[in-house]
Amino acid sequence: xxxxxxxxxxxxxxxxxxxxxxxxxxxxxxxxxxxxxxxxxxxxxxxxxxxxxxxxxxxxxxxxxxxxxxxxxxxxxxxxxxxxxxxxxxxxxxxxxxxxxxxxxxxxxxxxxxxxxxxxxxxxxxxxxxxxxxxxxxxxxxxxxxxxxxxxxxxxxxxxxxxxxxxxxxxxxxxxxxxxxxxxxxxxxxxxxxxxxxxxxxxxxxxxxxx
Amino acid sequence: xxxxxxxxxxxxxxxxxxxxxxxxxxxxxxxxxxxxxxxxxxxxxxxxxxxxxxxxxxxxxxxxxxxxxxxxxxxxxxxxxxxxxxxxxxxxxxxxxxxxxxxxxxxxxxxxxxxxxxxxxxxxxxxxxxxxxxxxxxxxxxxxxxxxxxxxxxxxxxxxxxxxxxxxxxxxxxxxxxxxxxxxxxxxxxxxxxxxxxxxxxxxxxxxxxxxxxxxxxxxxxxxxx
Numbered sequence: 041x042x043x044x045x046x047x048x049x050x051x052x053x054x055x056x057x058x059x060x061x062x063x064x065x066x067x068x069x070x071x072x073x074x075x076x077x078x079x080x081x082x083x084x085x086x087x088x089x090x091x092x093x094x095x096x097x098x099x100x101x102x103x104x105x106x107x108x109x110x111x112x113x114x115x116x117x118x119x120x121x122x123x124x125x126x127x128x129x130x131x132x133x134x135x136x137x138x139x140x141x142x143x144x145x146x147x148x149x150x151x152x153x154x155x156x157x158x159x160x161x162x163x164x165x166x167x168x169x170x171x172x173x174x175x176x177x178x179x180x181x182x183x184x185x186x187x188x189x190x191x192x193x194x195x196x197x198x199x200x201x202x203x204x205x206x207x208x209x210x211x212x213x214x215x216x217x218x219x220x221x222x223x224x225x226x227x228x229x230x231x232x233x234x235x236x237x238x239x240x241x242x243x244x245x246x247x248x249x250x251x
Numbered sequence: 252x253x254x255x256x257x258x259x260x261x262x263x264x265x266x267x268x269x270x271x272x273x274x275x276x277x278x279x280x281x282x283x284x285x286x287x288x289x290x291x292x293x294x295x296x297x298x299x300x301x302x303x304x305x306x307x308x309x310x311x312x313x314x315x316x317x318x319x320x321x322x323x324x325x326x327x328x329x330x331x332x333x334x335x336x337x338x339x340x341x342x343x344x345x346x347x348x349x350x351x352x353x354x355x356x357x358x359x360x361x362x363x364x365x366x367x368x369x370x371x372x373x374x375x376x377x378x379x380x381x382x383x384x385x386x387x388x389x390x391x392x393x394x395x396x397x398x399x400x401x402x403x404x405x406x407x408x409x410x411x412x413x414x415x416x417x418x419x420x421x422x423x424x425x426x427x428x429x430x431x432x433x434x435x436x437x438x439x440x441x442x443x444x445x446x447x448x449x450x451x452x453x454x455x456x457x458x459x460x461x462x463x464x465x466x467x468x469x470x471x472x473x474x475x476x477x
Contacts, residue, residue: 049317056312056324060331067335074342082345 087122087134090152090161092189094132096124106247113137113233114226115146123242130242131155133234139226143218144168151230158192162227174219187211193231201228257382264386271394272453276363280354281395282442289413291399293347295392297336297355302364303384305329309372310380325368333359347416363391398445406436
């Protein structure tokens with residue numbers, strides 16, 4: 041291959057690469073808005089179950105607050121708080137926290153707490169617990185996770201936030217006590233955090249769009 | 252290109268040289284996503300679009316692409332098209348995109364596409380290449396749908412579940428015939444069994460046809476001998 045043909049080959053490649061990049065860039069521009077809207081709708085939809093019985097308006101995901109580590113919520117990854125309002129009055133908060141002491145890796149938990157400190161819903165977002173045993177914390181596997189709805193730090197007491205075999209008020213799972221213990225501990229710590237810092241949480245400015 | 256030639260290309264892709272049944276190309280997505288008819292249809296449409304467009308572009312540029320750099324250029328064209336299709340799916344069919352997951356971007360690695368670029372589109376006119384893309388794409392999509400429908404029917408005893416992923420609207424759980432099916436069909440081994448059955452069925456039909464054609468030929472030979 042002589043020098044001229046190398047140059048020609050390189051130019052062809054560069055030209056095609058430019059055209060292809062332009063094509064992808066144009067498609068990206070054309071679809072950007074719709075994709076962002078879809079992602080937002082999906083996020084809102086996934087937060088919904090933890091807000092049972094809460095009336096609110098506007099979009100939950102816009103009031104997002106990201107707490108980088110170290111923070112006082114459970115878990116050693118960044119925690120996320122979504123503030124929920126109705127007519128500009130705070131009505132509830134959603135916490136995305138992690139339980140560190142599960143059976144296998146961190147358990148990512150979504151905890152909904154209304155303004156008075158009552159749990160409005162708990163969902164497990166991500167876990168690697170044993171299938172058939174610990175994975176019953178998942179709402180699609182059993183209704184274990186629904187037993188917290190309507191409870192708060194005063195109903196039962198702080199020490200009541202434990203599984204029955206540890207002297208608490210909540211059911212464990214057959215064949216798995218490590219997993220429920222970890223989840224309940226994370227919910228209890230989240231409730232304590234909310235109780236101590238409620239006004240601070242609602243006063244903070246939202247942290248931008250992305251983590 | 253004549254309409255006869257177009258039909259010929261369609262027949263080649265759909266049956267005679269079907270990418271999945273005969274060339275056994277693109278088996279990774281084929282085996283992985285065909286748990287339901289709708290999943291198969293979704294990936295089938297995406298592959299058909301990429302294959303047709305990449306054939307058209309490769310054919311259109313074939314005269315001024317040097318032999319030495321043709322493969323990187325095919326890869327570039329295919330990758331860009333797949334990225335565009337992925338963005339379009341994310342924007343207009345978000346639930347389908349989530350259901351197909353990684354297999355939309357992985358269309359890039361479907362060897363059926365680069366094979367058509369190299370074997371057909373780089374040597375034929377744009378019209379013929381588009382016809383080839385449609386034929387091969389339709390052949391692949393038809394196989395994905397057939398295997399998807401079969402696995403869904405046997406494994407879940409239902410059909411067309413989650414059709415809403417394509418048409419939009421309320422979640423649709425499909426037409427159900429029984430409470431549960433033979434779970435094996437949905438699990439990965441079920442994909443291999445289904446594909447094996449499909450290949451066997453095609454070979455059986457071809458074999459039957461050959462015998463009947465052979466029979467007719469020998470009869471006509473006997474007639475001439477008389």
